[in-house]
Structure formats: structure tokens, C-alpha cells
Amino acid sequence: MATAGSKGTIKPYAAFNAADDVQKLRKAMKGTGTDEDAVIDVIANRTIAQRQEIKSAYKSTVGKDLMDDVKSELTGNFEKVILGLLTPITLYDVQELNAAMKGAGTDEGCLIEILASRSPDEIKRINDTYRIKYGRSLEDDICSDTSGMFERILVSLSTAGRDQGSSVDDSLAKQDAKELYEAGEKKWGTDEVKFLTILCARNRKHLLKVFDDYKKISNKDIEASIKSEMSGHLEDAFLAVVKCLRNRPAYFAERLYKSMKGLGTDDNTLIRVMVSRCEIDMLEIRSEFKKAYKKSLHSFINGDCSGDYRKVLLKLCGGED
Incomplete structure (x- = not known):
């Protein structure tokens, strides 16, 4: 399970008491209407580990499942983000992957x-x-x-088969860069398997050297070559691999920006990134967002979302920097 780290915006709540939180949530959801602010005050200010304790205490003292009560009391994106925060991080990823493949499309x-x-x-x-x-x-x-x-x-x-070492073989890096160049820019058509073999198997430090060598050989950045050689979802996948190797928080900042720019909001992506990264690297994502788009993530969310859903996302964002 992910633990709250120094790069996350959600930290362990110092005065945490699961029994007290259960009573606050019970009171917020009991009777006619729901006190959404009280729900946010508890759920969005606790770590994922603390929320699991709340869920256990809720079941043992109330005799009901907290997730079920949330589903019956809340709706729309507000329900979706609260349920996401109550779900252990690995299970959350699993459910998101399954939902991405379920049904039509x-x-x-x-x-x-x-x-x-x-x-x-x-x-x-x-x-x-x-x-x-x-x-x-x-x-x-x-x-x-x-x-x-x-x-x-x-x-x-x-398959999670990437080499997790940190050794860099300079001659192999040059060879990999040459093979990538010959598999794409240098030939008619693209040998995508060669890209897959190198980009999905080598360790991060080695690949950063490969990217440097590639630029010397081709006079183009590896990302520019991928964009010119591939298209559609395959292009998106290879670009994501390269971007995550280079700067994962910047990749997520871009995902958040694209989810909010233009007409309409890609709520699923916005919620997923905010929920899954808030305890891991949201401070870095915020910093990369401001660097790339000259506006704070906080101001983007404030201008793009509304209601209780916005309040939760702003809490997860953690500040206006």
C-alpha cells in the first residue's frame, strides 16, 4: 500500500481517531440530505491507511459498509472521487484498468x-x-x-519486466540508439518491435543515456521521432513510456492539463490522477504543472470544476502554488 510521503499533499492526520471519524461521517449521512462538507473534512484530510481504519471501524460500530452508504448518499463526480479515496491504491488501479476495458469501447x-x-x-x-x-x-x-x-x-x-538496475553500458547505449534510429528515421516504415524491445526492457538510467545518444545520431529528440514514425494509441503509449522515464510528475501534469483544457472536462482522468498521486508526488506534479502551463493546478481546477467535487480536488491539490 502506498504510504504518505514528503512529496504528497495528503499527510497523516495528527489527531486521528477512527471512532470519532465514524461518528462524524454517520452524522453527516444520517437522515434527510447529506452534509457534504463534513464528509470532505474527514475523507479528504486522511491518508489512505487512515481511511482503511475508518472503513473497518464503521463496519464494526455501525454494522454497515461505508462504501455502500457513500453510494446511497452521494452522486456523480463527488461520489466517484470519495469512493476512489476510500479504495486501497492497488485495488483502485485494478478497478480503473477493468473499467477501461469493460463494455463497449x-x-x-x-x-x-x-x-x-x-x-x-x-x-x-x-x-x-x-x-x-x-x-x-x-x-x-x-x-x-x-x-x-x-x-x-x-x-x-x-509483465513488469523492466531491468531495475542502474548500470549504464555506454557502448550498448550507443548501439541501442543506433538501432532505434535504424528502426525508425533511417528506414521506410517503422520496426515497432525494436522500439518495444529497447524502451520497455532497459533500465531508466541506461535509457536516459540512449535518448542523449539518439539525439546526437539523428539530430532529433526521441519523442519527435516517435511522433513522426507512429500514430494513434501506439504513438501515445511509446510517448508515455519515454515521458515517464524522463520525468513522471511532468507526465501527470500534462495528463491533468489535457483533462481540463478546451471544451468539456475528462473527469475520469482528472479524478484518477488526483486520487492516485495525492500521497505520492502531487507536490512535484503541481510544480511541473506551473512550470509548463504558467498557471497553478489549483487555479485550473478552480476554474474548471464545480460544487463539492471541486472542493475535494482542491484539498487533494493542497495549495495554490
């Missing part, structure tokens, strides 16, 4: 975001939890819902 962006950004240990926990929750493997669902090279890169990412 596929949310390819969700599949790419989670599988490209999670560590191998996190991916392993996701695989185990997915099988327990749904009685089948994540890989099987990916294969039944996607196809072609896009399917292959998702399967590759879902």
Missing part, C-alpha cells in the same frame, strides 16, 4: 497511463490483485480488448 488513455507510469513492483501487485478480483489475468483482458502492436506494448508493460 476502450479507454486506451487509462490503460497507457497506469501501465506506463507504475513501477514493476506496483505492476506485480496490480496483476495479483486483478486476478483475485476478477478471476482472470490482466493480460488476458488486454489481449481480448486490444490488438496489434498496441496490444503488444501493453502486454509488455504489464
Whole structure:
């Protein structure tokens, strides 16, 4: 389970008392109407570990499931974000992946975001939890819902096979850069398998050297080459891999920006990133957001969302910087 870290905006609540929080939530949801502010005050100011204690205490003292009461009392995006915050982080990822593939249509962006950004240990926990929750493997669902090279890169990412070392072999880095160049820019058509083999298997430090060497050989950044050589979801997947290797918080800042810019809001992406990163690296994401878009994440959320849903997201954002 993720633990509250120094780079997150949600910290352990110092005066935490699960029994007191249960009474506050019970009072907020009992009778006609719901005191949304009281719900936010408890749920959005506790860590995920503290929320699990609240859920246990709620069941033992009230005799009901807190998640069920939330579903019956809240609606829309406010319900969705509160339920997300009450869900253990690995299970939350698992449910998001499953929802992305369930029914008609596929949310390819969700599949790419989670599988490209999670560590191998996190991916392993996701695989185990997915099988327990749904009685089948994540890989099987990916294969039944996607196809072609896009399917292959998702399967590759879902195996959590990236080298976790930190050694850099200079001659191999030059060779990898040369092979990437020859698989894309230098030839008619693109050898996507070569991109997959190198980008999804080598360790991060080695690949950062590969990207530097690639630029010297091709006079183009690896991202620019991917954009010119590929298209659609495959392009999005390879770009996500490169961006997460280079600067994961900047990748999430971009995801948040794109979820809010233009007409309409991609609420699912906005909620997922805010919920899943608030205890891990939201302070860094905020910083990257302001650097890239010259406005604070707080001001974007304030101008793009409304009602109780906005109040929760602003709490998770943690400030106006």
C-alpha cells in the first residue's frame, strides 16, 4: 500500500481517531440530505491507511459498509472521487484498468497511463490483485480488448519486466540508439518491435543515456521521432513510456492539463490522477504543472470544476502554488 510521503499533499492526520471519524461521517449521512462538507473534512484530510481504519471501524460500530452508504448518499463526480479515496491504491488501479476495458469501447488513455507510469513492483501487485478480483489475468483482458502492436506494448508493460538496475553500458547505449534510429528515421516504415524491445526492457538510467545518444545520431529528440514514425494509441503509449522515464510528475501534469483544457472536462482522468498521486508526488506534479502551463493546478481546477467535487480536488491539490 502506498504510504504518505514528503512529496504528497495528503499527510497523516495528527489527531486521528477512527471512532470519532465514524461518528462524524454517520452524522453527516444520517437522515434527510447529506452534509457534504463534513464528509470532505474527514475523507479528504486522511491518508489512505487512515481511511482503511475508518472503513473497518464503521463496519464494526455501525454494522454497515461505508462504501455502500457513500453510494446511497452521494452522486456523480463527488461520489466517484470519495469512493476512489476510500479504495486501497492497488485495488483502485485494478478497478480503473477493468473499467477501461469493460463494455463497449476502450479507454486506451487509462490503460497507457497506469501501465506506463507504475513501477514493476506496483505492476506485480496490480496483476495479483486483478486476478483475485476478477478471476482472470490482466493480460488476458488486454489481449481480448486490444490488438496489434498496441496490444503488444501493453502486454509488455504489464509483465513488469523492466531491468531495475542502474548500470549504464555506454557502448550498448550507443548501439541501442543506433538501432532505434535504424528502426525508425533511417528506414521506410517503422520496426515497432525494436522500439518495444529497447524502451520497455532497459533500465531508466541506461535509457536516459540512449535518448542523449539518439539525439546526437539523428539530430532529433526521441519523442519527435516517435511522433513522426507512429500514430494513434501506439504513438501515445511509446510517448508515455519515454515521458515517464524522463520525468513522471511532468507526465501527470500534462495528463491533468489535457483533462481540463478546451471544451468539456475528462473527469475520469482528472479524478484518477488526483486520487492516485495525492500521497505520492502531487507536490512535484503541481510544480511541473506551473512550470509548463504558467498557471497553478489549483487555479485550473478552480476554474474548471464545480460544487463539492471541486472542493475535494482542491484539498487533494493542497495549495495554490
